[in-house]
Amino acid sequence: MADFSGMDYLNSYFSTGAFVCAKDNVMTASWGFVGCMWGKKCVIVPIRDSRYTKKLLDESTSFTVSIPANGTMSKALGICGSKSGRDMDKWEAAELEKQSAKEVEGNVVKGCEHYFECVIRQVVPMNSFEGIEKWYATGDKHNFYIGEVVAEY
Numbered sequence: 305m306a307d308f309s310g311m312d313y314l315n316s317y318f319s320t321g322a323f324v325c326a327k328d329n330v331m332t333a334s335w336g337f338v339g340c341m342w343g344k345k346c347v348i349v350p351i352r353d354s355r356y357t358k359k360l361l362d363e364s365t366s367f368t369v370s371i372p373a374n375g376t377m378s379k380a381l382g383i384c385g386s387k388s389g390r391d392m393d394k395w396e397a398a399e400l401e402k403q404s405a406k407e408v409e410g411n412v413v414k415g416c417e418h419y420f421e422c423v424i425r426q427v428v429p430m431n432s433f434e435g436i437e438k439w440y441a442t443g444d445k446h447n448f449y450i451g452e453v454v455a456e457y
């Protein structure tokens with residue numbers, strides 16, 4: 305039987321949300337995968353077409369994921385998950401502090417519990433996954449950004 309007991313950070317990532325930073329913007333995401341494939345640790349973040357974050361990721365080679373301790377930073381997660389970086393500086397609006405990433409350009413969110421810095425290796429649009437149409441009534445589909453982890457702390 306597989307033992308996932310040491311993977312608490314995954315629970316907080318999926319249940320309460322994490323901060324995904326692309327270029328100088330920060331967005332809340334609660335869907336995602338963390339795992340090891342091809343002997344490489346990878347993080348996959350699903351980002352819908354409409355997000356400003358998608359545009360920034362498409363202009364970037366990397367992103368960071370900052371995972372708050374379970375149950376913390378809920379106000380900031382709410383702001384970064386409902387406002388767009390097209391309209392405002394969400395760092396300021398959510399009172400978040402930038403901390404320079406170690407191995408990629410850009411920042412992580414200061415005060416989180418766990419961090420991944422990722423180099424984007426592939427982008428997979430969700431355009432032919434049978435049975436998921438009900439999630440996309442408006443056609444605003446997810447794209448899976450597959451990032452190779454180059455720093456984790």
Ligand SMILES: Cc1cc2nc3c(=O)[nH]c(=O)nc-3n(C[C@H](O)[C@H](O)[C@H](O)COP(=O)(O)O)c2cc1C
Pocket residue numbers: 320321329330331332333334335336350351352354355356357358381382384385386387388389390
């Ligand atoms: C808890 C929570 C989880 C979210 N997860 C995702 C996600 O996994 N993928 C996504 O595209 N949007 C997700 N969103 C919505 C975006 O965070 C939201 O649309 C945000 O305003 C986009 O910001 P941007 O336009 O600056 O990229 C989530 C929102 C919340 C509140």
